[in-house]
Each structure stands twice: as C-alpha cells, then as structure tokens.
Amino acid sequence: DAGVIQSPRHEVTEMGQEVTLRCKPISGHDYLFWYRQTMMRGLELLIYFNNNVPIDDSGMPEDRFSAKMPNASFSTLKIQPSEPRDSAVYFCASSDRVNTEAFFGQGTRLTVV
Amino acid sequence: QQQVKQSPQSLIVQKGGISIINCAYENTAFDYFPWYQQFPGKGPALLIAIRPDVSEKKEGRFTISFNKSAKQFSLHIMDSQPGDSATYFCAASITGNQFYFGTGTSLTVIP
Numbered sequence: 001d002a003g004v005i006q007s008p009r010h011e012v013t014e015m016g017q018e019v020t021l022r023c024k025p026i027s028g029h030d031y032l033f034w035y036r037q038t039m040m041r042g043l044e045l046l047i048y049f050n051n052n053v054p055i056d057d058s059g060m061p062e063d064r065f066s067a068k069m070p071n072a073s074f075s076t077l078k079i080q081p082s083e084p085r086d087s088a089v090y091f092c093a094s095s096d097r098v099n100t101e102a103f104f105g106q107g108t109r110l111t112v113v
Numbered sequence: 114q115q116q117v118k119q120s121p122q123s124l125i126v127q128k129g130g131i132s133i134i135n136c137a138y139e140n141t142a143f144d145y146f147p148w149y150q151q152f153p154g155k156g157p158a159l160l161i162a163i164r165p166d167v168s169e170k171k172e173g174r175f176t177i178s179f180n181k182s183a184k185q186f187s188l189h190i191m192d193s194q195p196g197d198s199a200t201y202f203c204a205a206s207i208t209g210n211q212f213y214f215g216t217g218t219s220l221t222v223i224p
Binding site for chain 1: 156
C-alpha cells in the first residue's frame with residue numbers, strides 16, 4: 001500500500017478563493033482524520049470520520065471549513081472563502097480500529113496570500 | 114482544554130546522551146499512548162506505543178515509561194544520535210476514537 005496520499009502537496013491561493021484538499025486513506029482503514037498543524041497551536045484535530053460518517057467536527061474552526069467523505073477511499077477538506085490565517089500544513093491520517101495506529105499523509109502546505 | 118500536556122518544548126542533547134520527553138494526561142479512559150516522530154516536511158510517523166497494562170516498553174534505543182497512578186508517560190531515547198533530531202509528539206486515545214496530541218518537542222542532537 002502506498003500509504004495515505006494527499007494532494008496537492010503545496011497550495012498557494014489568494015484570500016477569498018476556495019481551496020480543496022484531497023486525501024486517499026489506506027485501503028481497509030475505517031477511520032479518517034483531518035489535522036491542521038501550525039507553529040502556534042501544534043497539531044489540531046479538525047474532524048474525523050468512521051466508516052465515511054463524520055463523528056466529531058467540533059475542531060472545525062468556522063463554517064468556512066467543510067469536509068466530506070463520499071466513499072471509503074476519498075475525502076476532501078474545503079475552505080471557502082480562504083483567509084491568510086488558514087495558512088498551515090493540513091494532514092490527513094487514517095487508522096484501523098483494531099490497530100489504532102494512525103498513519104499520516106505527507107501533508108498539504110497551504111499558503112493564503 | 115489540553116488533554117495531553119507535553120514538556121519540554123525544545124531539547125538539545127549531545128550525541129550519545131539520553132533524551133527525555135514527558136507527557137501528562139487527565140482522562141483515565143485513555144487506553145493507548147503512542148509517540149510520533151516528525152521530520153521537517155513529513156507527516157508524523159508512529160515511533161513506539163504503549164497500553165496502560167504495562168509500565169515500560171522498549172524498542173531498540175527508544176523506551177516508553179508509563180506511570181498509571183501519576184497519569185504520566187515519558188519517552189527516553191538512549192544513545193541519542195544526530196539522526197534523531199526531529200519533533201516528537203506524545204498522544205493519547207481511547208481505542209477507536211480520536212487521538213489527542215501533545216504540543217510537540219523539538220529535539221536537536223548535537224554531534
């Protein structure tokens with residue numbers, strides 16, 4: 001398995017634009033997590049899914065953020081409209097309930113100018 | 114509220130020395146305590162993990178010490194090497210649920 005795959009690796013966008021981050025979890029994993037990492041706040045959990053269903057989205061900062069998981073092999077995190085303070089590295093991770101180890105993708109570095 | 118508190122924020126150790134990073138938690142329902150290692154430009158990767166039924170787990174140069182009564186656990190890196198220079202995160206979870214991460218420790222091992 002190639003691991004958790006995220007795209008794009010880097011995204012630079014202008015304030016007010018819509019940004020969509022993509023994630024392909026490891027096949028067979030039924031938990032998917034979206035994290036945001038900044039120097040100031042460390043790793044913050046935004047939302048997580050179990051069997052494609054959102055379980056806890058209390059970490060989503062604002063209504064500008066939304067996440068979907070239409071099937072077991074794909075998830076998106078959308079920011080609309082984007083703001084400079086959204087600049088961060090966004091990680092997707094997946095885990096197998098039995099194993100519990102979370103496998104992280106390489107991350108998407110988002111810069112909003 | 115920070116579910117897992119980690120210290121120190123940064124650590125500088127001489128090559129061959131012992132690196133020690135500490136974490137504390139409040140929720141006694143946590144049953145899985147992993148440590149993640151992150152290199153610049155990469156995602157965190159699992160280094161070693163422990164469950165509360167044991168007090169210590171060792172894998173090579175890396176050891177987790179777990180104190181259930183004090184609700185604390187720590188990572189010890191023996192014979193620290195420059196290649197160990199990275200950011201280390203402790204975490205805690207209830208099996209099958211979300212992970213709570215510490216704020217991270219930036220380790221620098223000086224040759």
